[in-house]
Amino acid sequence: MDVAWIGVDLGTQSVRSVLIDSTGTVLARATRSLSSNRSSDTHEQDPRDWLAAVDATLAEVSTPEVEGLAICSTSGTVLLTDEAGRPTTQALMYDDARAAALLPRIVATDPDRWSSKMQPTWALPKILWLDPQGRRIAHSADVVAADLAGHPVATDTSHALKTGYDLIADRWPTEDFERLGLRPEIFPEVVLPGTELGRVSTAKAQVTGVPAGTPIYAGMTDGCAAQIAAGALSPGAWNSVLGTTLVLKGVSKDLLEDPTGAVYSHRHPDGGWLPGGASNTGAGALTMMFPGADLDALDHAARALGPIDAAIYPLTKPGERFPFVAPHAEGFELGDIPDDLHRYAGVLQGVAFIEKLAFTHLESLGAEAIRSVSLTGGAVRSGYWNQLRADVLGVPVELPAAADPAYGMAVLAASAGTSLTETAARLVRIDRVIEPRPQPRLQDLYGGFVAELDRRGYRGIRG
Incomplete structure (x- = not known):
């Protein structure tokens, strides 16, 4: 091994760390579970659990050749710390x-x-609810970086977005x-x-095995x-992440202004x-x-069934936020759905239709035409769904070899001082690349699906 980098993903259910070399090969991975306290409108975690989990995963992947590390965490997660950067709240x-x-x-x-x-779920309302009173505001990745460095650190433009940072003026709206x-x-x-925040302290080096003085980006x-x-x-x-929910991320030269608020933009490091x-x-x-069903068996049967003349708009919770903002939106079924197999297939088609509509909305705001889409998230386990999404979108879809956020942070650490895009x-x-197949039947059904959204007024249009 010549050189290596570490990426840390501070997720909701676990902390993941990954070590890669200069060819992008994954050399080691480690995971530790996290627990949450949830009720109807609240969701908390103990930041001390993050620190212990990060220490444990770093100890499994560290090597003397590490040249840097970077950390990602969930968007909009916030807490308060003391002047030394130590957490003082959940x-x-x-x-x-x-804080709605x-x-x-x-x-x-x-x-x-x-x-x-x-x-309502952005960080700024939650900060008001926390009532800082002399304490400092931090995002989850900031707390972990401060713990590794032994002192408070800056935050990045990405984590700061939902705390209210003005990315155009490049400052906090202090007024x-x-x-x-x-x-x-x-x-x-x-x-x-990609900016250096500090370096791993001697004390943390002894706990994690990451060499003292390693840059934290x-x-x-x-x-x-x-x-x-x-x-x-x-x-x-574009990257389409299909897990519990659907998240799209892409690139634009100019800022896309969306008066509905459905689309928001981070700064590209390059x-x-x-x-x-x-x-x-x-x-x-x-x-x-x-609940309790054999989803793999349903997926296998759906592949044999093929496209159906039905679609379901499935919501994981009430309301919609992208590709349109409709707080009172409810799911619906379109077409004949006689059994669970057709219901399963209908969900797959409905999600693919929302994905296509999302790209249509992005292009209407000025985004460049879709050239390719990388598929990531837990749903890529379904080969049938991957092909269906390519068919509905009408563009090739790509399956990256290692598409988890921890890997992305290792790539970011490796790009320090150079172009992230080139790295x-x-x-x-x-x-793998999956080419789209012509599916006129699906295109016709997609038109009916969008018309039903409009009839219900979800996109601000009523038929």
Whole structure:
């Protein structure tokens, strides 16, 4: 081994660390589970569990040849720390909605800024709920980086987005924060992903095995990390993450302005923007609709069945946020669905239709035409679904060899001081390309599916 880099993914259910070499080959992986405290509108984790899990996974993958590491975490997860960067509260997770009632207060400070994009689960409402009172604000990745370095660190533009950072002006909107009673000094400094935040301390080196003095680079949120791992970093290339929900990430030279708030953009570390959005539809609907079922058997049978003249709009929770914003949207069934097999196939087709509609919406805002789509997330285990999505989209879909967020962070660490796009092109490997097949039957059904969305007024259109 000549040199190596480590990526850390601080996820919801686990912490994952991965070690790669200069060819992009994965040399080691390690995982530790995490637990959460959930109720109707709340979702918390103990940040001390993160630190212990990160230490344990790093100890399994570390090597003396490590030249840097980077960390990603969930978007919108926030907590408070003391002046030394140590956590003083539980972490309010990305989907915690306890602060929803505070949203009008934020919008009132600056309607032009906040009304179209601020959402109840973003970090800023949760910060108001936490009531900092002299403590400091941090995102999950910041806390882990501070623990490894032994001192507080800056945050990155990606994690700062849902805390209200102005990516165009490249600053915190301090005037609005002061109107909310939030002192500007409690917010961290913001840097671009790939910027050195600090170096692994001697004390942490003894615990983790990562050499003392190893650079810690600013990371990105997990969605952006997966996009890096998929190699979708140039205009026209997109990453579609289909797990519990559907998340799209791509690249645009210019900022895409979406008056509906369905699309938001991160800064591309090489310049330009990373637009995308997250839907409330996704593979999570399958476990909700078919509890205890053998999904592999249903998938095998669906392949034999082929396309059907029916589709289901499956929501994992009430309302929709992408490719349109409809807080009161409800799922529906379209066409004849006589049994569970047809219901399963209908879900697969409905999700593929929402995915296609999402790309149509992005192109309507000025995104470049879709050239290719990298598929990642748990749903890629279904070969039939992968082919179906290619057929509905009408473009080739790619299956990266190692598409998890931890891998993306290792690639980001390897790019320090150079082009992330070029580094990913060198390191990321595509395992398979699936070409689309003509499916007029599906295209006709897609038209009826969109018409039903419009009839219900979900896209702001009523038939």
